[in-house]
Amino acid sequence: MGNTDSPHWHVLGAGSIGCLWTSKLLQSGFACTVLLRPEKLDALGSFSHDLILTENGNTTTHTVSLEAAGTSGQIDNLIVTTKAFNALKAVRSVAGQLSPSATIVLLQNGMGSQQAIAETFPEHSVYAGSTTDGAWLEDFLKIQRAGSGKTWLGSISTEPSSSISMLAGLQDMDIELTTDIQSKLLAKLAINSAINGLAALQNCRNGDLLLSDNFRTVTQLCKETEEILLASGFRDNTNLLDVVKQVLISTGDNICSTLQDVRHQRPTELAWINGYLLGLAETLNIEAPGHHRLMNDLARQGIQ
Ligand SMILES: NC(=O)C1=CN([C@@H]2O[C@H](COP(=O)(O)OP(=O)(O)OC[C@H]3O[C@@H](n4cnc5c(N)ncnc54)[C@H](OP(=O)(O)O)[C@@H]3O)[C@@H](O)[C@H]2O)C=CC1
Ligand SMILES: CC(C)(CO)C(=O)C(=O)O
Known part of the structure; x- marks a missing residue:
């Protein structure tokens, strides 16, 4: 259930990590919308869907709201969970929806895609994450958590974020903020x-x-x-x-x-x-x- 006082998060990329974060955001009481490629949403023909997460032998089901990237309303807090090679294009596809003070959290592996996004969107507060969490997709919006790891989040831009610290409290996630995410x-x-x-x-x-x-x-x-x-x-x-x-x-x-x-x-x-x-x-x-x-x-x- 969404809490009207807490930030609304949009998750861009409904793969393994996107589904894991969506389930944990919802479980922790945040409003959360998953952004799909427009053609994917068209083919699905529905704006909500069950997200099924299995971890430690337990299965939980969450109803998630779906929107098409680039065609929905304002985004204040964006978590990008595409692969590195899709990340910049994906953020560009929602650029028109980002509010002036939007926070963007990038969860790509490797280096380079995050810096390209921070340079393309200097007016936004951009964070990068490094995670040892593991999850795999069984089917659309159906994931298995393979292992609980640690996630570090840190700023890669100059703009401060008012919502990032809330992520450190996500249920069943070990998330810590760092001043040196580069390392x-x-x-x-x-x-x-x-x-x-x-x-x-x-x-x-x-x-x-x-x-x-x-x-x-x-x-x-x-x-x-x-x-x-x-x-x-x-x-x-x-x-x-x-x-x-x-x-x-x-x-x-x-x-x-x-x-x-x-x-x-x-x-x-x-x-x-x-x-x-x-x-x-x-x-x-x-x-x-x-x-x-x-x-x-x-x-x-x-x-x-
Ligand atoms: N899975 C894991 O356990 C871990 C993953 N990571 C990192 O996390 C990142 C995400 O990985 P993972 O979740 O496994 O990747 P997935 O391939 O499972 O998910 C990426 C999702 O993003 C979607 N996507 C890509 N471009 C767009 C777009 N323009 N608009 C909307 N959706 C888009 C993809 O859709 P489509 O299939 O249509 O392209 C896909 O559903 C990677 O950098 C990975 O290295 C890090 C640690 C562990
Ligand atoms: C640490 C390692 C190599 C574990 O398989 C990994 O991060 C990966 O598979 O990408």
């Missing part, structure tokens, strides 16, 4: 840069990257990523290879998100992960042969 995004990008592309190329589970040939490549990717990030001014006291090794052990049975995208013949977000690093490397005159080779090998297999 959180880069730390996750660094891990993904050594795992996702290689696992997609080798068509293997995360744990298989611990095997000798693969691990040699992981080691080289980590070394290059650290060199690039350090040269760009990012300081992190952890050893990336140690962190990646721990992730490979603890997620050994996982098919990483990029390999899942490849198997479902969807585009990947590697351009915002390894591609982002290669962009930095070029600016900094760093060679990064391992990342180049990986991206070229992936491209040869038709993986973008």
Whole structure:
């Protein structure tokens, strides 16, 4: 049930993370509307629908309001839950609806798409998020929460937001505000840069990257990523290879998100992960042969 004193949130992108956040916003008493592509809403022919969430063996059903992106009313608080490659276009599609002081929260993986949006919409308060939450879509508005993680939210623009702090209180979500979201995004990008592309190329589970040939490549990717990030001014006291090794052990049975995208013949977000690093490397005159080779090998297999 919506509370008239609390902000109304619009969620743009009815995929796994969009459905997870929508269910938690509704469960926490916020008014929330899901924005669909206009053609999707037309095909559905209805402005409300059940959203079904299964987590820890429990299933809950929430009735959600649906609107077409670009054709509905004013948006004061927008959460963007598309993939990185769709994010800017999606926000542009609702630009005419954004109120002058609208808050935009971006939950894309990788780096680059968030900064492009902050630069395109300098008058708005733009936040980026980095999450270790996991969810997958069983069907339209039907999701399974795969694991409860932590989400960091932090500003990437100069405009303050009056509503962002309320997100930290969402039920069953571990959300924390940070003044340095850039570091959180880069730390996750660094891990993904050594795992996702290689696992997609080798068509293997995360744990298989611990095997000798693969691990040699992981080691080289980590070394290059650290060199690039350090040269760009990012300081992190952890050893990336140690962190990646721990992730490979603890997620050994996982098919990483990029390999899942490849198997479902969807585009990947590697351009915002390894591609982002290669962009930095070029600016900094760093060679990064391992990342180049990986991206070229992936491209040869038709993986973008
Ligand atoms: N799923 C997870 O567990 C995690 C995801 N993330 C990150 O969260 C982000 C979202 O991921 P996820 O939820 O899995 O992605 P999904 O592909 O499940 O969902 C994205 C949704 O956005 C919709 N969309 C795209 N463009 C538009 C548009 N212009 N207007 C309206 N809707 C649009 C897509 O519709 P259509 O299918 O029609 O394109 C799709 O329904 C990614 O960056 C991902 O890396 C991070 C951690 C974990
Ligand atoms: C940490 C890792 C690699 C877990 O699979 C991940 O974030 C992903 O799959 O994108």
